[in-house]
């Protein structure tokens with residue numbers, strides 16, 4: 001379970017002071033499929049990065065299971081991230097000088113898997129995404145859709161319980177978007193918590209719950225609407 005209690009994030013510098021998240025309260029159960037929507041600058045990536053242990057809140061409490069992220073230093077956050085989180089990014093974030101195989105291997109190296117188990121997991125992930133024949137290719141030898149599949153394989157290979165995707169379909173065409181979303185749905189059916197940041201209604205429709213942000217506030221949460229609907233019907 002992911003739990004945020006009164007979470008704020010303020011970015012402060014010499015030239016700026018932005019309240020990117022404004023006292024957010026949010027609970028996401030294990031196994032949910034959530035879309036986070038909202039205009040550019042509304043705080044979507046900030047929220048995802050806090051859940052993904054990439055950054056710390058300025059105020060409030062955050063938990064993954066019972067682990068208090070707000071009390072964790074960066075070393076502890078790294079450790080929690082490795083245990084729980086995989087990221088898929090809009091621009092794939094593949095390393096250009098590494099082969100497909102080596103790119104997918106990165107999370108396993110970070111988690112100290114032995115060579116043989118790494119090989120088995122990588123082959124399985126590449127196969128699931130239908131890209132096993134590109135194993136020795138470099139990212140720039142692949143199409144955008146193929147690169148995004150490599151990024152997904154890399155996100156799956158460590159078998160993390162929580163998959164976070166920040167505008168994962170922003171740089172691919174409609175057909176690849178549909179395939180990617182079908183794939184994320186399948187991953188979710190297999191028990192993973194999936195949280196997708198998106199501008200696209202088409203993408204958000206795949207999620208079972210939609211959370212809309214505006215200026216750092218949650219202005220809509222379809223999960224809560226369902227709950228209050230149930231209450232009203234009792």
Ligand SMILES: Nc1ncnc2c1ncn2[C@@H]1O[C@H](COP(=O)(O)OP(=O)(O)O)[C@@H](O)[C@H]1O
Pocket residue numbers: 011012016018019020038039040041042043044045046047
């Ligand atoms: N590292 C940063 N430093 C300063 N301001 C930031 C930083 N990251 C985001 N912001 C600001 O915080 C607000 C929310 O940004 P972000 O979470 O990236 O929104 P979204 O992903 O919805 O576009 C914006 O006003 C943005 O300019």
Ligand SMILES: [Mg+2]
Pocket residue numbers: 044045046166
């Ligand atoms: Mg963003």
